[in-house]
Amino acid sequence: MRVVFMGTPDFAVPVLQALIAAGHAIPAVYTQPPRPAGRGRKLTRSAVHRAAEDAGIEVRTPGRFREAAVIDGFRALAPDIAVVVAYGQILPQAALDVPPLGCLNAHASLLPRWRGAAPIQRAIMAGDGETGVCVMRMEAGLDTGPVLARDRMAIGPADTAGSLHDTLSAMSARLMAATLSRLANGPVATEPQPEHGVTYAAKIEKTEAHISFDQPAAVVSAHIRGLSPFPGAWAEIAGERVKVLMVERAPHDPPAGTLAGTVLDDRLTVACREGALRLTRLQRAGRGAQDAEEMLRGFAVPAGTVLG
Numbered sequence: 001m002r003v004v005f006m007g008t009p010d011f012a013v014p015v016l017q018a019l020i021a022a023g024h025a026i027p028a029v030y031t032q033p034p035r036p037a038g039r040g041r042k043l044t045r046s047a048v049h050r051a052a053e054d055a056g057i058e059v060r061t062p063g064r065f066r067e068a069a070v071i072d073g074f075r076a077l078a079p080d081i082a083v084v085v086a087y088g089q090i091l092p093q094a095a096l097d098v099p100p101l102g103c104l105n106a107h108a109s110l111l112p113r114w115r116g117a118a119p120i121q122r123a124i125m126a127g128d129g130e131t132g133v134c135v136m137r138m139e140a141g142l143d144t145g146p147v148l149a150r151d152r153m154a155i156g157p158a159d160t161a162g163s164l165h166d167t168l169s170a171m172s173a174r175l176m177a178a179t180l181s182r183l184a185n186g187p188v189a190t191e192p193q194p195e196h197g198v199t200y201a202a203k204i205e206k207t208e209a210h211i212s213f214d215q216p217a218a219v220v221s222a223h224i225r226g227l228s229p230f231p232g233a234w235a236e237i238a239g240e241r242v243k244v245l246m247v248e249r250a251p252h253d254p255p256a257g258t259l260a261g262t263v264l265d266d267r268l269t270v271a272c273r274e275g276a277l278r279l280t281r282l283q284r285a286g287r288g289a290q291d292a293e294e295m296l297r298g299f300a301v302p303a304g305t306v307l308g
Contacts, residue, residue: 001184004079004099006030010047011169012085015106017051018173019083024180026057027077032088033061065089074098081183083176084138093140101183103138105145106172108164110152111136112193114201115143120168121161122201125226127218130154131164133171135179137190142200146190149179157221160228160246204231211235211244213261213307217275221247232283235261236308237301245289246281263305268292270307 003024005016008031019026029052037044045053052059062070071094074082081101084091096103109119111134123131132152136145151171155164182188204227211233213220224244227233232243254264254271262271268279283289284299 001025001080001101001180002027002078003180004028004030004074004077004082005048005052005085006082006087006089006091007048007085008032008046008088009086011108011165011172012048012087013051014169014173015083015085015176016048016055018177019180020055020057022177022180026055027079028058028060030060030062030065030074030087033063065095066092071095071098081180083180085172085176091138096138096140104148104176104179105136105138105143106176107134107136107143108132108168108172109201110134110150111143111147112195112198114199116201117203119201120164121204121226122199123226124155124159124161124164125222127222128155131168133168133175135172135175136193144193146192148188148190149175149182151175157249158225158246160225162229206231209233211307213270213272215260215273217249217272217277220272221249221277229289238299238305241285243283243289244279244281245283247277247279250276250278252276259306261307263301263303263307265303266296268296268301 001024003019003026005019005026007016029048031046031048034043034045036042049059074095075098079099081099082103084103084105091103107119109123110132114122130152132150134147135149136147139145153167209227209231211220211224224233224247228245232245234241234243250269254276258271260271260273264271264276269276270279280292281289282292282295
């Protein structure tokens with residue numbers, strides 16, 4: 001089929017590559033315009049931009065897709081279908097109506113749970129036991145369209161937003177390629193999203209990153225893993241803000257009456273309101289991520305220290 005692809009971050013790249021590998025004609029790729037990045041604030045192309053150029057595909061970077069000239073340019077490509085993965089712009093109805101087979105979106109949740117901007121992080125932070133990917137036909141509403149295909153996976157106790165990002169990205173690529181193959185052979189049945197069970201995955205705010213140990217260990221662990229590696233949940237340790245990137249459940253509960261946030265031993269085991277967690281991977285400001293054992297060799301955190 002003739003497929004126009006729209007996407008921006010690393011998550012979307014495997015989907016684009018899967019469509020290329022399947023032999024679809026891709027006349028153009030739409031992505032967000034280059035943005036200033038890094039200490040030098042140099043204009044940087046998106047991950048999808050770079051992947052499309054490497055594949056010799058035309059790249060378009062409109063600032064606003066709602067402009068009539070942009071929609072006319074999209075229509076002139078004569079797409080059979082558009083595939084959208086984390087593009088970063090809302091498509092107006094006039095654009096959604098252009099491809100005869102519609103616009104398909106790969107969304108990293110089990111819709112209607114976690115519609116919106118941060119489904120991977122929110123699923124972990126909420127303590128969900130599973131997640132997955134849905135391929136839906138886009139409507140004007142936020143992630144409200146009918147579902148053509150879905151796949152699911154368990155969320156394990158060691159999963160982070162980073163690890164699920166990579167797994168769900170690969171899952172999205174497989175599922176979207178399979179869905180287009182089915183569509184090439186005729187109509188595909190769709191499943192309307194139920195009205196019950198709707199939740200919204202709001203964008204992660206920096207104010208959410210501070211760790212409160214005055215909660216059950218399972219809740220604290222989910223919070224930390226859901227924000228790892230970015231933006232990274234943090235605690236104040238010896239007057240320094242330190243990101244905590246990975247934890248594991250401690251085998252023993254702290255003594256009764258122990259203040260939440262108290263370091264219990266020389267291995268960075270920390271008391272929670274219920275249970276305790278061992279902080280296993282951390283990152284000090286201006287430094288790379290380190291295992292706790294390595295960090296402690298040059299940054300002592302003795303038992304009895306209370307994390308802020």
